[in-house]
Amino acid sequence: MKYLVISDNHGDAQILQTVARHFKGQVDYMLHCGDSCLSADSPALVGYQTVLGNCDYENYAEKKLLEVEQDKILLTHGHLYDVNYGLNRLSLAAKQEQANLVFFGHTHCLGVEYVENCLYLNPGSISYPRGQYRALGGSLAIVETTPAKIKVQYYDRNFDAAKELAWEFAR
16 A cells, blocks of 8 residues: 655645645555644545644544554544654554554654554655755655555655655565
């Protein structure tokens, strides 16, 4: 399966539509980790599974659990799990939900870890990046899973693959 993971566009509807058009037919799921700052019925969110961010005021779910083939995905924004202070609370939630993929946002800093057979991935912010890779001008991630491995590739706002931001993990 191929998942597009994006977060924290903060009202930038155009980038979500551009991303959806660009990756149409290339991914199986488009997952938004919150802070869209758009109404739940916004045309920009068509095709995205979306959760509540701390800047969202619509009726979004706080988290979603998606079961797809060999994957159980926990999709959340992260603010309710204090991700600014580490992944402890998020990892406890992942274990409780028996998730093997956890996608979250909130910090605007991209990051990926594979711990105890669970992938924790923050795609960073597509519109307001922070941290070491803010020069990308925004980021999103494509996560490809097979029974044997998980591949992660980050892309910048122009949809160019960031070659130094690619990983492969054996399952």
